[in-house]
Structures are given as C-alpha cells and as structure tokens.
Amino acid sequence: MRMKNFWKFIITISASITLLVLLSRSLVLGDQPLPPLGHFFNPFTGFWSQAESGKAGSQEQFSSTFLADSVHIAFNQRMIPHVYASHSADAFYAQGYLHAKNRLFQMELTARAIYGRLSEILGPETLERDIFARRINFPGIVEKKLEAWSQHPDMMAFLESYVEGVNDYILSLKPPFYPLEYKLLGIRPELWSVRKTLAISVSLAATLNLNLDDFGHTNTVWILGPELYHKLFPIFPDTLLPIDIEKASYPDSVPELPSQDYENFEYLKDQLTHGTNKGVGSNNWAVRASLTRDSFPILASDPHLRLTLPNIWYEIQMHSPDFHTHGVSIPGMPSIIIGFNRHVAWGLTNSSLDVLDAYKIKWIDKSKGVYDIDGEERQAELRTEKISIKNHSDHVEEVYDTHWGPVLYGHGEDDDHNIAIQWITSEPGESCELRTMWELMKAQSLEDYQEAISHFYAPGQNIVFASVQDSIAITVQGHFPVKRPGQGRFILDGSKSENSWMGIIPQEHLPQMINPERGYVVSANEWPTYPEYPYFYAGRFDHYRGRTIAGYLESLQPLNMERMKDIQTSYFNLKAAELVPRMLEFVTERSSFKDSLENWDYGYTPDNPLPTFTELWIRECLRLSFDEIALPDSMRNMEPEEWRFLELLNDPFDPIFDIKETKTTVESAGDLIRTAWQAARTSYLQITQERRPWGRSNGLSIPHLLGISAFSHLDLFTGGNGDTVNATTKTNGPSWRMIVEMSADSVTAHVIYPGGQSGNPGSPYYDNFIADWIQGKYYPVAIHTQSQQIAQSLNYSIYLTPQ
Amino acid sequence: MKNLIKIVIIICGTWLWSYYLDWRFSFVWPFLIILLVPHRWAWVDLVVGFFSVFVVWLTAALVIDGGNDSILSSRLAHIFGLPNGPTLVVFCGLLGGILGSLGSLSGHFLNKSLLGTNDPSKNNV
Numbered sequence: 001m002r003m004k005n006f007w008k009f010i011i012t013i014s015a016s017i018t019l020l021v022l023l024s025r026s027l028v029l030g031d032q033p034l035p036p037l038g039h040f041f042n043p044f045t046g047f048w049s050q051a052e053s054g055k056a057g058s059q060e061q062f063s064s065t066f067l068a069d070s071v072h073i074a075f076n077q078r079m080i081p082h083v084y085a086s087h088s089a090d091a092f093y094a095q096g097y098l099h100a101k102n103r104l105f106q107m108e109l110t111a112r113a114i115y116g117r118l119s120e121i122l123g124p125e126t127l128e129r130d131i132f133a134r135r136i137n138f139p140g141i142v143e144k145k146l147e148a149w150s151q152h153p154d155m156m157a158f159l160e161s162y163v164e165g166v167n168d169y170i171l172s173l174k175p176p177f178y179p180l181e182y183k184l185l186g187i188r189p190e191l192w193s194v195r196k197t198l199a200i201s202v203s204l205a206a207t208l209n210l211n212l213d214d215f216g217h218t219n220t221v222w223i224l225g226p227e228l229y230h231k232l233f234p235i236f237p238d239t240l241l242p243i244d245i246e247k248a249s250y251p252d253s254v255p256e257l258p259s260q261d262y263e264n265f266e267y268l269k270d271q272l273t274h275g276t277n278k279g280v281g282s283n284n285w286a287v288r289a290s291l292t293r294d295s296f297p298i299l300a301s302d303p304h305l306r307l308t309l310p311n312i313w314y315e316i317q318m319h320s321p322d323f324h325t326h327g328v329s330i331p332g333m334p335s336i337i338i339g340f341n342r343h344v345a346w347g348l349t350n351s352s353l354d355v356l357d358a359y360k361i362k363w364i365d366k367s368k369g370v371y372d373i374d375g376e377e378r379q380a381e382l383r384t385e386k387i388s389i390k391n392h393s394d395h396v397e398e399v400y401d402t403h404w405g406p407v408l409y410g411h412g413e414d415d416d417h418n419i420a421i422q423w424i425t426s427e428p429g430e431s432c433e434l435r436t437m438w439e440l441m442k443a444q445s446l447e448d449y450q451e452a453i454s455h456f457y458a459p460g461q462n463i464v465f466a467s468v469q470d471s472i473a474i475t476v477q478g479h480f481p482v483k484r485p486g487q488g489r490f491i492l493d494g495s496k497s498e499n500s501w502m503g504i505i506p507q508e509h510l511p512q513m514i515n516p517e518r519g520y521v522v523s524a525n526e527w528p529t530y531p532e533y534p535y536f537y538a539g540r541f542d543h544y545r546g547r548t549i550a551g552y553l554e555s556l557q558p559l560n561m562e563r564m565k566d567i568q569t570s571y572f573n574l575k576a577a578e579l580v581p582r583m584l585e586f587v588t589e590r591s592s593f594k595d596s597l598e599n600w601d602y603g604y605t606p607d608n609p610l611p612t613f614t615e616l617w618i619r620e621c622l623r624l625s626f627d628e629i630a631l632p633d634s635m636r637n638m639e640p641e642e643w644r645f646l647e648l649l650n651d652p653f654d655p656i657f658d659i660k661e662t663k664t665t666v667e668s669a670g671d672l673i674r675t676a677w678q679a680a681r682t683s684y685l686q687i688t689q690e691r692r693p694w695g696r697s698n699g700l701s702i703p704h705l706l707g708i709s710a711f712s713h714l715d716l717f718t719g720g721n722g723d724t725v726n727a728t729t730k731t732n733g734p735s736w737r738m739i740v741e742m743s744a745d746s747v748t749a750h751v752i753y754p755g756g757q758s759g760n761p762g763s764p765y766y767d768n769f770i771a772d773w774i775q776g777k778y779y780p781v782a783i784h785t786q787s788q789q790i791a792q793s794l795n796y797s798i799y800l801t802p803q
Numbered sequence: 804m805k806n807l808i809k810i811v812i813i814i815c816g817t818w819l820w821s822y823y824l825d826w827r828f829s830f831v832w833p834f835l836i837i838l839l840v841p842h843r844w845a846w847v848d849l850v851v852g853f854f855s856v857f858v859v860w861l862t863a864a865l866v867i868d869g870g871n872d873s874i875l876s877s878r879l880a881h882i883f884g885l886p887n888g889p890t891l892v893v894f895c896g897l898l899g900g901i902l903g904s905l906g907s908l909s910g911h912f913l914n915k916s917l918l919g920t921n922d923p924s925k926n927n928v
C-alpha cells in the first residue's frame with residue numbers, strides 16, 4: 001500500500017513540477033511571445049496589478065531627501081497633473097516622478113532605441129534598428145550633447161532634479177507594480193540618467209531632421225541625367241507662399257558662393273539604396289488682435305507625428321515662483337515643449353531643411369581605415385559596437401568614423417557603399433534646448449521669446465509666438481549649414497575638403513517675421529523664404545497646408561476660437577482642389593461620376609468615396625508621367641511632387657507625358673490623364689462598396705508601442721491626408737491640438753491629443769481622449785495658480801514631501 | 804466539517820501570504836496543509852485543494868476586475884484568444900484551482916507513502 005502511494009506521489013509531484021516549470025517559463029502563442037503565465041495570471045503579483053480603478057477622492061504621499069520643499073500635485077478629471085512647487089527644481093523633480101509613474105516603459109523604449117539596445121529586450125526583430133542607431137552613433141551624439149549642456153550648470157541642476165524624480169519613483173516600485181509591458185517582456189525597469197534624457201532629445205531630432213533623401217536624389221539624377229532631373233525637381237514651386245514673406249528683411253550682405261560641382265559623379269561608381277520616412281509635418285499660426293472678433297491675439301499649434309499609444313505627449317500644468325505654464329511635455333525630458341503661460345504662448349512645426357549630407361569615402365586601404373582627403377592620407381577610427389540580442393548571441397558591428405562622420409552603410413571588403421554622413425544634430429556646440437524651453441516657460445514678452453529660442457539648434461523648428469501685448473512672431477530656428485547652391489542634394493565627394501559646410505547661418509539671418517502687416521504668421525513645413533533669400537537650402541517642403549491656412553485666415557475674419565478649431569480640423573484638400581479640375585479638363589467622358597467630381601468641395605471627409613478615387617487617379621498620373629524614373633524595387637528613388645505635375649501640365653505636349661510602356665505611340669498629357677482615369681476607375685471599382693469611403697480605405701491606426709493589437713486602436717474612421725490641415729493619414733496625425741486665446745485678463749486654451757495620460761493599457765486614462773479627438777472636440781484649459789481653482793477637479797492628489 | 808475548516812485555512816493562508824510570496828505558494832500551502840491532515844480519500848483532498856485556491860484566485864481577480872470595469876481583462880483576453888474579460892477571470896481562477904489541486908494531491912500521497920495506510924481510524928478526518 002505504502003509503495004503504491006509512493007508511486008502515486010511520484011506521478012503527482014512530477015506532473016506538478018512539470019506544470020510549475022511550464023508556468024514559470026516564457027511561451028510563444030502564434031507570433032506572440034507570452035510571459036511566464038503563473039506569475040502573469042496571479043491576481044496578487046501579475047497583470048491584475050495594472051487593472052487600475054478610479055482615483056477620485058484619493059491621496060498619495062511620497063517623501064524624498066532630494067526635495068527642498070513640499071510639492072502638491074492635483075489632478076483634474078482628465079488626469080492632467082497641476083504641479084504646485086515652491087522651487088523650480090522641485091517642480092522638475094515632480095515632473096520626473098509623474099513621467100515615470102505614467103510613461104515609464106515609453107521612456108525606456110525611446111532611450112533604448114537611441115542607444116541601440118532594443119534587441120536586448122525584443123530579440124532579433126529590432127536588430128536592424130539597433131545597427132542603424134549604433135552606426136550613425138546616436139550614443140556618441142548623446143555624449144556631445146552632455147558636453148554642451150554641461151556648460152549650462154543651472155539647467156543641468158534642473159535636469160538632475162528631474163532624473164532624481166524619475167529614479168525615486170522607479171526605486172519605490174515593487175515588482176507586482178511594474179508596468180504591464182515589463183511583465184509581458186519579463187524584464188525590470190532600468191534606472192534613468194541624464195544621458196537617457198539627452199537620448200530622448202536625440203530621438204526627437206532623429207524623427208524630425210534625419211533626412212536621407214540624398215540617397216534617393218542621387219539614384220534619381222543617375223537615371224534622369226542632370227537636365228531632366230532639374231526640370232522635375234525644381235527647388236521652389238511657381239506658386240510659392242513661404243513662411244517669411246518679407247523679402248526686404250532678407251540679409252543682403254551675404255557673399256555669393258559658387259555652385260556645388262558634382263563632376264558628373266565620377267566618384268560614385270555604384271548606386272545606393274535606402275528607405276526614408278515621409279509624413280512628419282505640422283501646422284502653427286498666430287494672429288494679432290486686430291483680426292479677431294474679441295480683439296485678443298490667438299495662437300494655434302498642432303504637431304503631426306506618428307501616432308502611438310501611449311501618445312508622444314504628456315499634458316501637464318506646472319507652477320513655481322518662476323513660471324505658471326500649461327502644455328505638453330515629452331516623457332523622459334523636463335520642461336514643457338509646446339504650451340502657454342499667463343503672458344505668452346508658443347508652438348512648433350518642423351523646419352524640413354536638409355541638415356544631413358552624405359559623403360562618398362575614397363579609401364586608400366579600407367582594411368586599415370585609411371582614406372584620402374585632398375590627396376592626403378587620413379586615418380578613420382574603428383568603432384566596435386556590440387549589440388546584445390535576447391536569446392541569441394551578440395552581434396558585433398564595426399564602424400569607421402571619418403572626418404565627415406560615421407560610415408553609415410557597409411563595412412565589408414566587398415561592399416562599396418561607403419557613405420559617411422554629416423548631420424547637424426551631432427554638432428550641438430554650446431546649445432542647450434532645455435534653456436530654450438525653460439526660458440519660454442517663464443517668458444513674458446517678445447524679447448524673452450527671442451532670447452529663449454536663440455539657444456535652440458536642432459531639430460530646426462518654426463517657432464511661433466504670441467503674447468498678451470499683441471505681439472506675434474515666427475522664427476525658422478536652428479542651426480542650418482551654409483551651403484553652396486546645390487550642395488548636399490546628392491552624395492558629395494568625400495575626398496575633397498572643399499565639400500565641407502561653410503559654417504552655420506547666423507542667428508540674425510534666420511528667416512523670421514515679427515508683427516507683420518498682414519496681421520498673422522503661419523507655418524506648415526513649407527519653404528521658409530522666397531528664392532531671393534541669399535542662403536541656399538533644400539529640403540522636403542509641404543506646398544498645401546500653409547496656403548490653405550493662410551487662405552482661411554484671410555477669408556474667415558473676424559477670427560475666434562471656434563473658427564480656429566474649424567481650421568485645425570479642416571479636411572479641405574487644396575491639392576485636390578487645384579489638380580482635379582485641371583485634370584478633369586482632359587477627361588472627355590460624360591458621366592455622373594465625373595459630375596460629382598466637378599461639383600465636389602474637395603473635402604477629404606471619412607464618409608466620402610471621392611478622395612479614394614482621386615488619390616488613385618493622381619497616383620496613376622504621377623506613375624505614368626514619371627515612368628522615366630524606373631529603378632529596380634530595391635533601389636530608392638524620388639518622385640516629383642504633385643505641384644510639379646500640375647506645373648508641367650501647362651505644356652500638355654511636354655515629352656515627359658509620353659508613356660514609356662507604349663513604344664509606338666507618343667502620348668500627350670490628355671492621353672496620359674485619360675489612361676490614368678480608366679486605370680483608376682478599374683482599381684476603384686475593384687474596391688468593395690463598403691471600403692470605398694475615404695475613412696474605410698485610409699483610416700488611421702494608432703498602434704501600441706510594441707504593436708500589441710489588443711492595446712491599439714486600429715482602422716479608425718478618420719478623414720484627411722497629408723495635404724489637409726487636419727493631416728491625418730493611416731499612421732500619422734495631429735498629435736496635439738492647441739488653440740490659445742491671449743486675453744490680458746486670463747489666457748485660456750482649447751486642447752486635445754489622441755491618447756490618454758496613462759501609458760497603462762489597464763487604466764481608464766489610457767485612451768480616453770481618442771473618440772473626442774476623432775470628432776474634432778477640444779477640452780478647455782486655463783492656468784490655475786491655486787489648486788482649489790482647478791475646474792473639474794478629480795480631488796485626487798499626490799503630495800511629495802521632503803524627508 | 805473538518806474539510807470545511809481545511810478549506811478555510813487554505814483560503815486564508817493562500818490569500819494572506821500571496822501578498823508577500825511567489826505565486827508558487829498557491830501550490831505549496833495546500834500541499835503542506837493536506838500533508839499534515841489528509842483525508843482518507845485522495846479525491847476529497849483534490850476537491851478541497853482545487854476549490855480553495857480556485858476561490859482565492861477567482862475572487863481576487865473578480866474584485867480587481869470589477870474596480871477596473873474589465874478594461875484590462877477584455878484587452879488581455881484578446882491576446883490569449885479568449886472571447887471576453889470575464890472568461891479571463893474564470894481562466895485565472897481555474898489556473899489557481901489546478902495549482903491547488905496538484906498541491907493537495909501531492910501532499911495527500913506523500914503523507915500516505917510516509918505514514919502507510921488508508922486506515923479510516925487514523926485518517927478519516
């Protein structure tokens with residue numbers, strides 16, 4: 001009997017141990033890696049700890065040796081923290097604490113992306129990204145920024161206070177309360193550091209001004225030859241409305257430089273490939289009191305970025321003896337990036353100027369890293385990067401750092417793609433963006449604004465400004481290299497030192513407008529100036545949104561908050577409005593479908609199927625017109641913009657309209673547009689009736705940072721595209737909408753962003769703004785200098801106290 | 804009656820200690836209790852172990868899920884291929900129950916193999 005029971009014990013205990021081991025290990029379900037299930041499902045330690053309940057009426061206490069004085073953080077019903085501190089350093093400590101409490105995983109993931117350490121936690125899938133981060137040497141740029149910021153000890157003190165706030169929160173965090181993503185990945189949070197904050201700022205620059213179009217332009221000029229290339233890719237459009245329209249104010253004492261010589265690209269024996277991102281854009285504008293109904297200046301700002309959950313922004317109101325400011329911050333960075341106080345408001349759009357140039361290295365002995373500049377031998381430094389990969393052995397990447405910068409692609413003996421890059425972000429000089437943000441947070445006048453922005457170097461931004469004193473301004477702010485005409489459009493010969501940049505454009509020569517006669521300033525990633533501006537620049541500029549906004553600001557006067565909201569959420573597409581009627585002139589067919597296009601208001605509303613057809617038609621027209629630029633799929637090329645296609649239509653018999661596929665006939669623009677019309681009709685009719693409305697074929701998806709669909713909002717019913725002021729695409733959109741009315745009595749704003757304050761998918765505040773954002777709703781905001789004044793208070797507070 | 808007391812002891816012990824100890828404690832605690840005081844029949848101990856820990860995991864999950872309006876459980880249910888949040892709560896309870904039952908069963912057989920018999924006068928509790 002005893003023996004029998006013994007064997008039964010052996011069987012049950014074996015089964016138990018097997019189960020315990022299985023539940024202790026990470027499993028894979030389909031493509032989805034799962035965390036150890038025993039721990040994960042345990043209601044006391046597992047994911048259930050992230051199932052947040054409401055916080056109304058509750059209080060939390062936290063004490064720290066770092067604080068000089070107590071800080072009170074009161075939340076309103078949208079979970080927006082209002083930080084009340086007696087010292088600015090304490091306010092930044094509180095901001096760090098809040099960022100960590102709400103967005104810890106987002107911060108860590110962003111910093112890891114810059115350090116090329118994603119694969120360490122995510123496996124081989126992110127190895128390419130890590131290799132890129134290491135090759136371009138993002139971590140090296142962090143070190144340079146640290147040097148630059150160290151020259152601003154007062155700012156470093158704020159940053160250290162912020163870092164302390166983050167780390168105090170992390171250290172207080174017990175494993176059951178690690179954010180869900182840490183549990184899913186089976187990792188623990190890493191401590192924060194000054195360097196990681198700087199990594200976040202490098203990440204912003206990488207998103208906004210890391211423009212690798214030089215590769216595509218070089219491929220394209222190879223295919224087309226210089227003459228046709230310049231015809232298809234003029235730097236300025238005919239109908240140009242730049243940011244700075246005051247030609248008289250352009251600097252006039254700038255020496256003229258000779259054009260860049262590419263010597264038929266003799267130094268480029270091969271062609272290059274690389275993808276790049278498109279669709280990062282933004283709007284901002286400010287109007288003076290004279291144009292508004294209530295006689296207050298109004299400022300509007302909506303940066304368009306790739307949308308994720310959680311959102312890139314974290315809304316916050318901060319009070320200290322130095323400032324009373326409301327706006328959005330970026331988790332991982334102290335300060336408010338876009339916002340307003342009781343005197344001024346400011347907003348940002350990306351300047352889109354090309355600040356990255358590529359250089360072909362002429363090796364003398366590649367294995368030893370010896371290369372040629374001006375006939376002299378130079379020695380490249382070999383950098384060895386070791387990348388850890390989860391559940392795999394390490395990857396080792398060797399990179400040469402040259403005079404120009406790191407060799408971005410190719411290191412193997414057989415690999416001829418030896419292109420080094422020079423990127424303005426890697427040369428911070430003495431700039432400290434925190435000083436800009438800090439000074440803007442406490443700015444009271446136009447002069448304060450000008451002083452504040454002068455410390456800002458990259459990513460170059462169009463910084464708009466308005467004050468209660470009825471001043472408005474816009475500055476194309478940043479470090480922009482002085483270049484020869486044409487320099488850096490294509491890959492440059494790296495064996496000639498004369499191909500260097502010639503300094504940076506002086507601050508006083510940057511395009512800017514202050515209180516212009518027309519009463520408003522506007523930017524939407526368009527050209528900063530007319531061609532008369534004496535410095536050469538190129539870039540990827542938007543031709544439609546800025547002109548649309550300017551049109552509205554002219555026609556909708558007197559302006560007020562409601563009209564500003566209508567502009568920000570407008571689906572009107574100027575590109576379609578200019579192109580479609582012109583293209584329809586060539587369509588001979590009579591049909592109700594054509595009539596509906598003719599009578600259309602060019603609104604890219606979600607329920608309308610016409611944008612779906614229009615985009616197909618334009619795409620087909622461009623494909624057939626520019627079929628000269630035929631490259632293998634693996635090669636990246638550039639395609640002329642729609643505005644250039646419209647300009648070329650002025651001569652319908654231009655040979656560019658000949659369709660290469662039809663070898664025996666020669667087509668005109670009319671033939672081409674009709675052929676494209678038929679092709680687009682066929683494609684359109686192949687789409688099922690339900691999928692034809694624009695919102696169905698082009699709806700926005702907001703994915704979770706790890707792409708977990710259950711934590712994402714996919715296929716939303718949204719309108720617009722990159723050319724509408726409400727620039728919502730499948731992946732990008734207005735990541736923050738803000739409209740501020742600058743009344744001297746009380747500055748008030750209307751704001752919203754597509755997400756929620758909490759980064760926790762188990763929180764009711766994870767995605768609670770999305771539905772309102774899609775509907776174009778806003779939330780009213782005011783500066784509350786005392787916590788008792790907070791409108792719609794949640795009666796939820798955190799008290800940070802000195803120990 | 805004694806089974807009821809065992810159930811209460813396992814429930815209270817699992818609940819209290821789970822705040823401080825690893826999830827594997829939901830296996831260890833019923834194992835220890837049944838090892839000390841087994842029933843004559845293995846299936847009775849199995850039911851006691853299963854029921855007790857099932858109740859603990861299910862109730863704890865239910866309380867949290869209620870406060871959260873099933874926001875998290877319904878999202879996670881998708882990841883695990885379950886139809887909705889409540890199913891995930893039940894799944895959680897079942898997982899606890901299985902741990903409890905295996906613990907109690909192992910305890911039962913270890914006791915029997917060490918002390919020997921199924922003598923009702925000794926062990927029929």
